[in-house]
Amino acid sequence: MSEASTKQAEIAVEQQHVDRVYARLDELRAEAEAMRDKSYEYGLEATPEALNERDVMLYHANRTLQALNAESEGLVFGRLDFAGGDAVHIGRLGIRDPQFDNLLVDWRAPLAAAFYQATPEQPLDVVRRRVIRSSRERVVDLSDDLLDPDRAPADMRVIGDGALMAALTRSRGDSMRNIVATIQKEQDDAIRAPEGGVTEITGGPGTGKTAVALHRAAYLLYREQRRLGGPGVLVVGPSPVFMSYISRVLPSMGEHNVELRALGEVLDGIGTAKIDDPRTAEIKGSSRMVKVLRRALRLPPPDAPDHLQMFYRGTVLKLQADELKRIRRSLHNKGGQPNRYRMRAADALLEALWQQAKQAADENFQPDRDRLITEIGERIEFHRFLVAWWPPLYPMQVLRWLSDPARLSQAARRLLSAEEVDLLAKSWSEVTEWTVADIALIDELRVLAGPPPKRRRTAPEAEQARRAVNYDEYAHVVVDESQDLSPMQWRMVGRRGRHASWTIVGDPVQSSWPDPAEAAAARQEALSAQRTHRRFTLRTNYRNSAEIFAVAADAVRDLVPADDLPVAVRTTGIEPAVREMAADELPQAARSAAVELVAAAEGTVGVITTMARRDEVREWLSTVDGSDSDRLRVVGSLEAKGMEYDAVVVVDPDGLAAESSTGRRALYVALSRATQLLTVLKTP
Numbered sequence: 045m046s047e048a049s050t051k052q053a054e055i056a057v058e059q060q061h062v063d064r065v066y067a068r069l070d071e072l073r074a075e076a077e078a079m080r081d082k083s084y085e086y087g088l089e090a091t092p093e094a095l096n097e098r099d100v101m102l103y104h105a106n107r108t109l110q111a112l113n114a115e116s117e118g119l120v121f122g123r124l125d126f127a128g129g130d131a132v133h134i135g136r137l138g139i140r141d142p143q144f145d146n147l148l149v150d151w152r153a154p155l156a157a158a159f160y161q162a163t164p165e166q167p168l169d170v171v172r173r174r175v176i177r178s179s180r181e182r183v184v185d186l187s188d189d190l191l192d193p194d195r196a197p198a199d200m201r202v203i204g205d206g207a208l209m210a211a212l213t214r215s216r217g218d219s220m221r222n223i224v225a226t227i228q229k230e231q232d233d234a235i236r237a238p239e240g241g242v243t244e245i246t247g248g249p250g251t252g253k254t255a256v257a258l259h260r261a262a263y264l265l266y267r268e269q270r271r272l273g274g275p276g277v278l279v280v281g282p283s284p285v286f287m288s289y290i291s292r293v294l295p296s297m298g299e300h301n302v303e304l305r306a307l308g309e310v311l312d313g314i315g316t317a318k319i320d321d322p323r324t325a326e327i328k329g330s331s332r333m334v335k336v337l338r339r340a341l342r343l344p345p346p347d348a349p350d351h352l353q354m355f356y357r358g359t360v361l362k363l364q365a366d367e368l369k370r371i372r373r374s375l376h377n378k379g380g381q382p383n384r385y386r387m388r389a390a391d392a393l394l395e396a397l398w399q400q401a402k403q404a405a406d407e408n409f410q411p412d413r414d415r416l417i418t419e420i421g422e423r424i425e426f427h428r429f430l431v432a433w434w435p436p437l438y439p440m441q442v443l444r445w446l447s448d449p450a451r452l453s454q455a456a457r458r459l460l461s462a463e464e465v466d467l468l469a470k471s472w473s474e475v476t477e478w479t480v481a482d483i484a485l486i487d488e489l490r491v492l493a494g495p496p497p498k499r500r501r502t503a504p505e506a507e508q509a510r511r512a513v514n515y516d517e518y519a520h521v522v523v524d525e526s527q528d529l530s531p532m533q534w535r536m537v538g539r540r541g542r543h544a545s546w547t548i549v550g551d552p553v554q555s556s557w558p559d560p561a562e563a564a565a566a567r568q569e570a571l572s573a574q575r576t577h578r579r580f581t582l583r584t585n586y587r588n589s590a591e592i593f594a595v596a597a598d599a600v601r602d603l604v605p606a607d608d609l610p611v612a613v614r615t616t617g618i619e620p621a622v623r624e625m626a627a628d629e630l631p632q633a634a635r636s637a638a639v640e641l642v643a644a645a646e647g648t649v650g651v652i653t654t655m656a657r658r659d660e661v662r663e664w665l666s667t668v669d670g671s672d673s674d675r676l677r678v679v680g681s682l683e684a685k686g687m688e689y690d691a692v693v694v695v696d697p698d699g700l701a702a703e704s705s706t707g708r709r710a711l712y713v714a715l716s717r718a719t720q721l722l723t724v725l726k727t728p
């Protein structure tokens with residue numbers, strides 16, 4: 045038989061199995077729907093037991109339907125043939141036939157582990173590993189690894205090789221795909237690591253850290269459903285664009301129960317993608333800000349009255365500015381959250397008024413302590429004073445007050461330089477939208493100030509149905525691009541995972557945080573409750589062609605040990621184009637490069653430039669064909685974090701390298717985003 049017809053014959057064999065799986069899937073879907081309908085009938089009987097049973101049925105029916113309805117593309121993607129002659133098919137979920145025999149083994153089940161772990165050196169009883177590629181319900185391609193030729197039966201057919209290479213060469217779409225069919229052993233070790241403690245995964249660009257982190261989340265949800273399912277899993281990443289890029293991976297594996305949040309969206313109720321200039325972001329992210337904010341909360345509010353005067357039974361009682369200051373100080377010195385001791389503040393003022401009254405006592409004025417406290421405490425003008433002098437503190441308002449440089453200088457004494465105070469005050473004086481770095485500060489203030497009185501009561505049932513605002517009981521937290529979290533962001537994320545186990549993914553070489561030691565200390569504090577710490581390093585770059593990665597690596601080669609750079613496995617024979625031109629020719633050159641790459645590449649084209657010039661470059665390209673489609677995107681270097689495009693134009697690499705103290709690393713990130721084609725446009 046020719047090679048092509050052998051392949052067609054094997055495809056037909058697999059197609060038969062895939063058809064059985066889809067037929068069974070239809071049956072199971074019908075069963076789940078019937079169960080859901082039945083659960084509604086139970087509800088009509090309305091005894092507590094019936095309601096309880098209905099909830100359990102409904103929960104199971106909905107979960108099953110959700111899993112069955114998850115994108116069914118590539119449902120069956122693998123097969124293992126064992127030495128004894130048995131074979132199993134591996135897929136995105138587990139499916140049994142009516143006799144309860146395996147039709148499809150979930151990739152996360154122990155039986156499927158060999159699909160990822162078996163190697164020719166350690167075949168784990170596997171003779172042949174087969175990757176099956178489908179388009180909808182049709183099998184279109186196969187690729188085999190013969191792991192143990194000595195034990196293969198004589199008639200075993202082995203088709204092609206290189207499922208991984210084929211997967212890597214395909215153009216990428218708008219969103220990240222799941223990689224279940226081609227997960228590599230070093231990646232699988234990290235995915236299947238035990239749940240508890242901290243699992244840290246490092247590796248250079250394109251080594252699959254994000255893919256691994258997401259597959260690990262899916263794996264843990266499957267294996268530890270009881271522990272993780274209720275409290276939930278939080279995945280934190282750099283930007284909303286990135287979150288949307290990765291958002292389909294988990295649902296495509298049937299997992300919907302995961303909260304994905306960009307760093308600017310961790311706090312409930314506000315979301316932002318706006319990024320400060322590097323210097324301002326650096327100050328806002330520094331752990332010095334904890335003390336600055338603590339002090340800011342101790343300052344009197346901007347319009348606080350500077351004295352309190354009350355007429356009481358013909359006598360004037362007056363608390364002067366110094367006395368009010370002393371009372372404020374002693375209240376704060378007790379520690380704790382100011383919003384929680386508004387009553388204590390009232391008591392302290394009333395006590396001070398009583399001391400005045402006591403001193404003013406004579407034969408005509410014989411005040412009684414309890415009476416005075418009750419009478420003045422109930423007066424409307426006393427309440428008005430209290431609200432102005434010790435108002436409820438709302439985090440965003442407190443931050444906005446710091447746009448006054450005098451006030452900020454007071455809070456930042458000996459912590460921030462005059463230049464730093466100016467930069468911060470300026471950034472907050474122009475606030476139309478908060479920045480990503482502000483969110484961590486607002487969250488810190490929220491915790492330091494304590495909850496302000498509730499403005500509106502929500503109905504108790506509604507409260508129960510939703511997770512609490514700023515929920516912090518996640519059972520597992522995944523942090524992606526962790527090298528870029530500032531100390532303040534570590535505090536914010538750490539707060540949400542106090543009872544959680546962690547998966548932390550990053551690459552120190554790509555870090556844009558200028559003080560790694562400070563960030564490491566904050567991270568250690570966030571994870572201080574964890575005793576187990578396991579590390580995995582991924583060394584193969586699956587994204588870039590070797591030609592592209594060689595150019596990217598040049599940007600940092602003298603900054604880091606060679607061992608910290610991954611190895612790109614795929615060669616294309618296409619060298620990146622590096623073009624030099626006069627500054628005034630740059631707009632036209634950028635347009636031409638974008639047009640060329642849109643025509644040459646099948647998928648997405650990213651144009652990456654400095655944060656400062658991204659709007660300008662967007663303007664240059666606004667007339668290019670495809671600029672209004674999703675295929676062509678212009679982003680600043682920080683917005684490119686974690687992203688990938690089939691073709692990339694890097695505009696002004698020297699500007700990128702000079703834009704901040706970690707600019708060279710930002711350039712490394714920009715140059716390592718392309719899967720197929722890279723064009724670099726330099727000016728002298």
Ligand SMILES: Nc1ncnc2c1ncn2[C@@H]1O[C@H](COP(=O)(O)OP(=O)(O)OP(=O)(O)O)[C@@H](O)[C@H]1O
Pocket residue numbers: 208211212216220221223226227228231247248249250251252253254255256551554586587685686687688716
């Ligand atoms: N085993 C694999 N099989 C197929 N594709 C893979 C595999 N591992 C990684 N990839 C692909 O390689 C690309 C890079 O993966 P990913 O974005 O997870 O890398 P990363 O380490 O997070 O990169 P960066 O640090 O640059 O953000 C993705 O397109 C991913 O789908």
